Every structure is written in structure tokens, then in C-alpha cells.
Amino acid sequence: MKKKIVVIGGGIGGLSAGIYALKAGYDAVIYEKNPVTGGECMGWNRKGCHIDNCIHWLTGTAADTPLRQLWETLGAIDENTRYAKTDRFYTTRSGGKEATLWKDLDRTEKELLEAAPEDEAEIRKFIQYVRYSEACTVPVDKPMDMMSIGDYIKLGKSMANMPKVMKEYGKIDLRQLAERFRSPLMRKIIANYMPPEYMAYSLLVSYATMTSGNGEIPVGGSLAMTERITARFREMGGELHTSAPVKKIIAENGTAKGIELASGEKITADYVISAVDMSLLYGRFLDRSYTPKDWAAAYDRYKDYPVMSGFQTAFITDDSFSGEGTVFFDCEPIKIGTRSCDMMSVKNYSYEKSFAPEGKTVIQTNIAQYDADFIYWKSLSKEEYKAKKQEYAGEIAKRLIKEFPGLDGKLELLDCWTPLTYERYCGAYHGAYMAFITKPGVKKLSCSGTVRGLKNVYIAGQWIMSPGGLPVAAASGKFAVQRILKKEKRPTDI
Ligand SMILES: Cc1cc2nc3c(=O)[nH]c(=O)nc-3n(C[C@H](O)[C@H](O)[C@H](O)COP(=O)(O)OP(=O)(O)OC[C@H]3O[C@@H](n4cnc5c(N)ncnc54)[C@H](O)[C@@H]3O)c2cc1C
Known part of the structure; x- marks a missing residue:
């Protein structure tokens, strides 16, 4: 009988772990809390438009590189993939x-x-x-x-x-x-x-x-790529449970035996791969005492170990918008969260015709937010949070119009979101887009990929290697399976 690997989290790290587990001859079952897979590699629809959350660039698209090979194994891209025409x-x-x-x-x-x-x-x-x-x-x-x-x-x-x-x-x-x-x-x-x-x-x-x-940037963007990877996992015989939040890892005598879902159902497994944000592994799925000392210290010292998130807006406008690609411009100072900034950016998605009805284009802005901003957003009541988002989106629109007067009367807000969105949707620590920002003079954290004191739990996800991002998430799933193979003294070339 095949051994069974249970993967917690259906982001790119979890999907990769599932695909490589199948490739190595294991049964693989992924449990994802959201109704769809992808985690941060995501996009969503509003008012007949598509908002892309992730891929500004996908490292590893050049032919004949190990990373390209990895993406091909995951079904993310192949020789027929078309890319956005950006210069x-x-x-x-x-x-x-x-x-x-x-x-x-x-x-x-x-x-x-x-x-x-x-x-x-x-x-x-x-x-x-x-x-x-x-x-x-x-x-x-x-x-x-x-x-x-x-x-x-x-x-x-x-x-x-x-x-x-x-x-x-x-x-x-x-x-x-x-x-x-x-x-x-x-x-x-x-x-x-x-x-x-x-x-x-x-x-x-x-x-x-x-x-x-x-x-x-593969045509179709982040959601389409996630869907291709998910399809690959299923085609290979993987079992995927969505809307299935995991509550904890079941451990007995220093060995993981499986997981317990939020519904109370218990799932047994030979191995558990955690492919969620590291702060969930060490705060929710396992007792905090398992947290490696340097990671625990990093969570306590967010000034030394900051993460970046953002306040983002998406608008629809007509395709006469003159900004091409991503444009940074000086703006009247604006305070969002705890930070004031006098420069903001707008990205025009006109390169992706499928994202907006004919004659229209989606544009998105992003104001960087850090840990203190996350804490600010978290301190607001539900009503205050909603009101602040709308207020800030209005201020952003004013600055866009000042810089691009042709937008006047032609901007319709599709959506706006904050660091809390990433926490709610993905469980991301302080709404982080990637792993900790490495600062000069501050010790870089490393991750062994295993949990000290607990056998048969392996770690995937972008936090295993700085700076995080899609390539690290994709590689992390493979690495977790290679560690299992090594433990079983089997060849690790997969
Ligand atoms: C705005 C933005 C832009 C980005 N742009 C780029 C880019 O251009 N290029 C690039 O390389 N990277 C980019 N990134 C980073 C990239 O998206 C991430 O590095 C990558 O998607 C992380 O994958 P992951 O699998 O490690 O984590 P996640 O995507 O966070 O996946 C974790 C999964 O675990 C699930 N989960 C959480 N709790 C539970 C639970 N209790 N039970 C079950 N499942 C659970 C979550 O729902 C999620 O699906 C961007 C990120 C953001 C936010």
C-alpha cells in the first residue's frame, strides 16, 4: 500500500508538495481552507473585470533552466505558454x-x-x-x-x-x-x-x-496559472479538499499521526507537510513551544524582521489611459495606516485583454504597508475599517486624476484591500506578501524544513527561504518531499 502524505494549504507551495509527492509514488491529499486553491497567487472578478493579485513577473520562464523545468513539472507553463507583451x-x-x-x-x-x-x-x-x-x-x-x-x-x-x-x-x-x-x-x-x-x-x-x-508574465495571470497547477495535481491522481480548514496537527509521542480539521474530522497520514504561513504552523497547528528560538525572536522584533504588505485599489477606466506598465509618480503626501508617502504607483493591465470588457482597462495602485500599518488596520472596528478603506480609495483616485487628468470622470472603483485581506484570506503573518525583509546587519533566518522534536512533519511554503516569492514556494514543495525520501533512504532525484 502506498504511504500517504497530507498537505496543509493549497497555495503554490502546497500544490507543489502534492505534485512532487505523487511523482515520488505517495498518495497525496491537500486540505485548503478557501473554496479555491492558490493562496496569494490569486485573482478575482468584480463588475465584469478581473483583478490580478500576484504575478508581476514569474522568475523561471527562460528555457533550459532548472527553475523552468520545475514550473513545467507543476504544469504552470510549457512550450506553448504565451506571455504578456511588456517592454x-x-x-x-x-x-x-x-x-x-x-x-x-x-x-x-x-x-x-x-x-x-x-x-x-x-x-x-x-x-x-x-x-x-x-x-x-x-x-x-x-x-x-x-x-x-x-x-x-x-x-x-x-x-x-x-x-x-x-x-x-x-x-x-x-x-x-x-x-x-x-x-x-x-x-x-x-x-x-x-x-x-x-x-x-x-x-x-x-x-x-x-x-x-x-x-x-504568463497570459491569463495568477489565477489561470494556479488553475493549471491545480489541474496537474488532479490529473496525476491527487485528492484535493477545498473549504476544509485544518485545525491542528495530531502528534503522539513525538510523531505526527495526521491532522484534525476544523470540522472535528481526524485524518491519519504517514507524513504531514505544512504549506501554510510559518506563523500558523507554530502558533495554531502546533504548540508555540516548537517555534525555533530565532523565529520566535523575529516575531517579537518586527523592526529588525519587517514584512511588506500593501493597501491596494483596482479601478476600471477606458483604454485611453496614458500610463503604460507600472508608473511611479510624485503625489500630494498621503498617510495610509501609519505611513505618509509622497510617491505612489499605478499599474495598467491593458496588456491583458481578458481582464476588462472591450474598450476598458483595469488599473491598480499599491501603497506599501509594513508591520505597524498592519497593527493600525487591526485596531479598527469593522465599521471604521470599511470607512477608512473607502476614504483612502477616494484619496488615491484624486491623486491619480491629478497626475493623469484624462482619468477625470472615467474612474470606477472595483475593489480595495489591505494587509488584513491577506491575513484573512491566506493566514499571512502581518499580511506579508513575501518572507521577512532581509536588512543589512540583521541575521538571516534559515529553516531546516523539519520541526525539531516532532517526527514526520515537513515544512513547505515561501517562508523556508529568503526572500520568498513564487519560485521559493514552488521549490519548497519539492524540497519537503525530497526530505521525506531522504528519511526513507530513497533516491531524492525527482
Ligand atoms: C500582491 C502580491 C504580489 C506578488 N507578486 C509576486 C510576483 O510578481 N512574483 C513572485 O514570485 N511572487 C509574488 N508574490 C508572492 C507570491 O504570491 C507568494 O510568494 C506565494 O504565492 C506564496 O505561496 P505559499 O504557498 O508559500 O503561501 P500561500 O499562498 O499563503 O498559501 C498558503 C495556503 O494555505 C492556506 N491555509 C491557511 N490556513 C489554512 C488552514 N487552517 N487550513 C488549510 N489551509 C490553510 C491558505 O488559504 C493558502 O491557500 C506576490 C504576493 C502578493 C501578495
């Missing part, structure tokens, strides 16, 4: 000037030099190091702790240029990198796309993913 990472407008980080690096270099000739040396260096960063890959063959010396040498060779990037940009954050530039526009380009607390190299690596053609 840029983002555009920044400030002080009457504008510059774009194009997919074409030569074009970017030329335009940045024209926009900020006083920063020629820094711009040329930035461009050169983005080229170096194109070599950066997410290791997805096996967990780092299962890698041999030979594997490390191979990985090192494939990322030969990354040490240069880390030497130059590996110890500073984006705010510090921005300060190396004299032009106010360049400073804003550097410091505004990601949280300024992020390590500087994150921006280079993310941009390099685009310039190297390894970060496309």
Missing part, C-alpha cells in the same frame, strides 16, 4: 522628468544617462551589475543542506558573477544605494520600487530577471 520593468516620473527601466538594458542605460548625466559613473556601474545579476538563479534542485560539494561548485559556477554583485551591493540597502546618486530622479527610481529597507542587490536581481528574459 519595461517600471517608469518613474518625478520633478517634471521621467525615466524607465526597460527590458532592453542598452536602452535603459542611454535614457538614464540622458536624464541624469551627473550620475554617469553610478549609472554605468548599476547597468553593468544588472548584467552580472542575470546569472542569479534560485537553487531548486534540492535543499541547500542536501547539496554535495559538487552541487555547490556547480551552483557557484552557474552564478560566477554574483560574488561581484554581492561585494558591491550586498551590504547596503536601497536607501543607501539611492544616496549614491545625485539626481533626485535617479534616487527615486532606485528607492521606490521595493521597500527602501530591502538589500540593494534585490532590485538588481529582480530587474535582471526581466532583462534576461527570465521573468515573463
Whole structure:
């Protein structure tokens, strides 16, 4: 009889765990609390439009890479996948000037030099190091702790240029990198796309993913990709239970025996893979005492271990909207949650015709929110929360119209959502989009993929490896199954 693996959570990490469990010859059963799978890799419909929650870029779309192979195994993409026609990472407008980080690096270099000739040396260096960063890959063959010396040498060779990037940009954050530039526009380009607390190299690596053609957006967006992965799991014989929240992991004598659902039903299993937010594993499914010390400390010190979330709005407008791709622009200061900001962004989804009726387009804004903002939203009553969301959405609309006067009278709010939405919908710690932000000088957390003191529980999900995101979530499911195979002394190449 086949052994049975129960997976908690049907996000990308959980679906990946399910698919790799089947591939390795186990029975796999996924329990997902929501009516649909996908977790944060999600999209939803409003007023005849589609709102995409996730994929701004999918790392791993370039052919012949291990990550691409992983996505193909999951059914996320294949050789017939079509990608959105986008030519840029983002555009920044400030002080009457504008510059774009194009997919074409030569074009970017030329335009940045024209926009900020006083920063020629820094711009040329930035461009050169983005080229170096194109070599950066997410290791997805096996967990780092299962890698041999030979594997490390191979990985090192494939990322030969990354040490240069880390030497130059590996110890500073984006705010510090921005300060190396004299032009106010360049400073804003550097410091505004990601949280300024992020390590500087994150921006280079993310941009390099685009310039190297390894970060496309599959047509149909996040929901369509989740549906393809879910279909793959089912086709392979996986059993999926949606609207089936898990209450806890059943443990006896230091060994997991299965799970208990919120309905009270008990499910036995040989192995349990937790693919939910780490804070749920250690606060809800298991007693808090199982929490590794460094993780417990990180939850207590959110200033050192911040997470990023956002206040987002989606509007429908007509397709004469002039903003292309993602545009950052100066705006009248706006305080959302506890933070004031004087720059905001709008993303035009016109590249995805299926998201809006003909002649229309969906545009979305995102104002970064952090832990203190989450606490602010949490402190509101239900009525206050609703009212604040509407008030802020109105303020956002005013700023959009000021920057793009053609929008006047043509904006209809589709939806607005907050860090609490991600907590409610996915159980995300403080509404986090990704794992903890790694700050310079703060110890990076690692995850062993197992629970100390409890056998037969394995961990998947984006929190297992910094910085999180879809590639890490996808790899994490495979890693969890490889750990089980290793324990059973079976070959781990799957
Ligand atoms: C706005 C936004 C934009 C993003 N953009 C990108 C991008 O462009 N590129 C990129 O790589 N990444 C992006 N990400 C990050 C990416 O979405 C996540 O890294 C990834 O989806 C996380 O997957 P996961 O499986 O680890 O976790 P989750 O998606 O959180 O999945 C966990 C699942 O567990 C379920 N669950 C929770 N509690 C229970 C319970 N009690 N019982 C059963 N199930 C439970 C949840 O409902 C959820 O389905 C973005 C995220 C956000 C929010």
C-alpha cells in the first residue's frame, strides 16, 4: 500500500508538495481552507473585470533552466505558454522628468544617462551589475543542506558573477544605494520600487530577471496559472479538499499521526507537510513551544524582521489611459495606516485583454504597508475599517486624476484591500506578501524544513527561504518531499 502524505494549504507551495509527492509514488491529499486553491497567487472578478493579485513577473520562464523545468513539472507553463507583451520593468516620473527601466538594458542605460548625466559613473556601474545579476538563479534542485560539494561548485559556477554583485551591493540597502546618486530622479527610481529597507542587490536581481528574459508574465495571470497547477495535481491522481480548514496537527509521542480539521474530522497520514504561513504552523497547528528560538525572536522584533504588505485599489477606466506598465509618480503626501508617502504607483493591465470588457482597462495602485500599518488596520472596528478603506480609495483616485487628468470622470472603483485581506484570506503573518525583509546587519533566518522534536512533519511554503516569492514556494514543495525520501533512504532525484 502506498504511504500517504497530507498537505496543509493549497497555495503554490502546497500544490507543489502534492505534485512532487505523487511523482515520488505517495498518495497525496491537500486540505485548503478557501473554496479555491492558490493562496496569494490569486485573482478575482468584480463588475465584469478581473483583478490580478500576484504575478508581476514569474522568475523561471527562460528555457533550459532548472527553475523552468520545475514550473513545467507543476504544469504552470510549457512550450506553448504565451506571455504578456511588456517592454519595461517600471517608469518613474518625478520633478517634471521621467525615466524607465526597460527590458532592453542598452536602452535603459542611454535614457538614464540622458536624464541624469551627473550620475554617469553610478549609472554605468548599476547597468553593468544588472548584467552580472542575470546569472542569479534560485537553487531548486534540492535543499541547500542536501547539496554535495559538487552541487555547490556547480551552483557557484552557474552564478560566477554574483560574488561581484554581492561585494558591491550586498551590504547596503536601497536607501543607501539611492544616496549614491545625485539626481533626485535617479534616487527615486532606485528607492521606490521595493521597500527602501530591502538589500540593494534585490532590485538588481529582480530587474535582471526581466532583462534576461527570465521573468515573463504568463497570459491569463495568477489565477489561470494556479488553475493549471491545480489541474496537474488532479490529473496525476491527487485528492484535493477545498473549504476544509485544518485545525491542528495530531502528534503522539513525538510523531505526527495526521491532522484534525476544523470540522472535528481526524485524518491519519504517514507524513504531514505544512504549506501554510510559518506563523500558523507554530502558533495554531502546533504548540508555540516548537517555534525555533530565532523565529520566535523575529516575531517579537518586527523592526529588525519587517514584512511588506500593501493597501491596494483596482479601478476600471477606458483604454485611453496614458500610463503604460507600472508608473511611479510624485503625489500630494498621503498617510495610509501609519505611513505618509509622497510617491505612489499605478499599474495598467491593458496588456491583458481578458481582464476588462472591450474598450476598458483595469488599473491598480499599491501603497506599501509594513508591520505597524498592519497593527493600525487591526485596531479598527469593522465599521471604521470599511470607512477608512473607502476614504483612502477616494484619496488615491484624486491623486491619480491629478497626475493623469484624462482619468477625470472615467474612474470606477472595483475593489480595495489591505494587509488584513491577506491575513484573512491566506493566514499571512502581518499580511506579508513575501518572507521577512532581509536588512543589512540583521541575521538571516534559515529553516531546516523539519520541526525539531516532532517526527514526520515537513515544512513547505515561501517562508523556508529568503526572500520568498513564487519560485521559493514552488521549490519548497519539492524540497519537503525530497526530505521525506531522504528519511526513507530513497533516491531524492525527482
Ligand atoms: C500582491 C502580491 C504580489 C506578488 N507578486 C509576486 C510576483 O510578481 N512574483 C513572485 O514570485 N511572487 C509574488 N508574490 C508572492 C507570491 O504570491 C507568494 O510568494 C506565494 O504565492 C506564496 O505561496 P505559499 O504557498 O508559500 O503561501 P500561500 O499562498 O499563503 O498559501 C498558503 C495556503 O494555505 C492556506 N491555509 C491557511 N490556513 C489554512 C488552514 N487552517 N487550513 C488549510 N489551509 C490553510 C491558505 O488559504 C493558502 O491557500 C506576490 C504576493 C502578493 C501578495
